[in-house]
Amino acid sequence: GNSVTQMEGPVTLSEEAFLTINCTYTATGYPSLFWYVQYPGEGLQLLLKATKADDKGSNKGFEATYRKETTSFHLEKGSVQVSDSAVYFCALTLMNSGYSTLTFGKGTMLLVSP
Amino acid sequence: DVKVTQSSRYLVKRTGEKVFLECVQDMDHENMFWYRQDPGLGLRLIYFSYDVKMKEKGDIPEGYSVSREKKERFSLILESASTNQTSMYLCASSFAASGTDTQYFGPGTRLTVL
Numbered sequence: 001g002n003s004v005t006q007m008e009g010p011v012t013l014s015e016e017a018f019l020t021i022n023c024t025y026t027a028t029g030y031p032s033l034f035w036y037v038q039y040p041g042e043g044l045q046l047l048l049k050a051t052k053a054d055d056k057g058s059n060k061g062f063e064a065t066y067r068k069e070t071t072s073f074h075l076e077k078g079s080v081q082v083s084d085s086a087v088y089f090c091a092l093t094l095m096n097s098g099y100s101t102l103t104f105g106k107g108t109m110l111l112v113s114p
Numbered sequence: 115d116v117k118v119t120q121s122s123r124y125l126v127k128r129t130g131e132k133v134f135l136e137c138v139q140d141m142d143h144e145n146m147f148w149y150r151q152d153p154g155l156g157l158r159l160i161y162f163s164y165d166v167k168m169k170e171k172g173d174i175p176e177g178y179s180v181s182r183e184k185k186e187r188f189s190l191i192l193e194s195a196s197t198n199q200t201s202m203y204l205c206a207s208s209f210a211a212s213g214t215d216t217q218y219f220g221p222g223t224r225l226t227v228l
Contacts (some may be wrong), residue, residue: 041221043219044217049216101147101159106154107156
C-alpha cells in the first residue's frame with residue numbers, strides 16, 4: 001500500500017536556523033506530493049506541492065523537491081521564524097478508480113525559539 | 115477564499131450517544147472528506163464523498179457513517195459513541211477528483227466521549 005514516513009519531532013530550533021524535515025514515501029504508482037502545515041488551534045493548510053519528478057514546490061520561504069530516485073520530498077527553509085512553529089505533514093495522493101485520496105505522514109512538530 | 119466550517123470546535127458526549135458532526139463548504143467542491151487526527155498517528159481517512167449521496171469508506175470507517183444530502187454539506191455520524199472515538203475530527207473539501215488537487219480543511223472539532 002501507500003505510505004509516508006517523516007522524521008519524528010519535535011524539532012527544536014533557534015530563530016534564523018536552517019530547517020530540514022525529512023519525508024520519504026512508498027507508492028504503487030506515480031504520486032503527487034504535498035506538505036501541509038497546521039498552526040496551533042487551526043486546521044491544516046497547504047504549504048506547497050509537486051506533481052512530477054524534479055519539480056520544486058515553494059511557498060513562504062519553504063521548498064521541497066520531488067526526488068523519484070530516492071522517493072523523497074524533504075522540506076527545507078533557510079531561516080526559520082518563531083511564527084513557523086507548527087506541525088508539518090507530508091502527504092501523497094494517487095488517482096484510484098477515478099478519485100484520489102491523501103495519505104499523510106504522522107506529522108513533525110517544529111518549535112522555534114527567539 | 116475557500117471556507118470550510120465545522121459545526122463545533124469542542125464537543126463532549128457520553129458513551130452510547132448518537133453524535134453528529136457537521137461540515138459545510140462554500141466553494142461548490144465536488145469532494146468532501148472526514149479525517150480523525152490522533153497524536154502519533156497523524157491523519158487517518160474515515161469516509162469521503164465525491165458527489166451528492168455518494169460515499170466511500172476510507173481507512174478506518176468502523177463505528178462511523180456519513181451523509182451527504184446536499185453538495186455543500188457532509189455529516190459524520192457516530193451511531194453509538196465510544197471512548198476510543200475521542201479525537202480531533204477534521205473535515206476537508208476539494209474541487210475535483212484530480213490527483214493534484216488541493217484539499218481545504220476546516221478548523222476541526224475536538225470530541226471527547228466520557
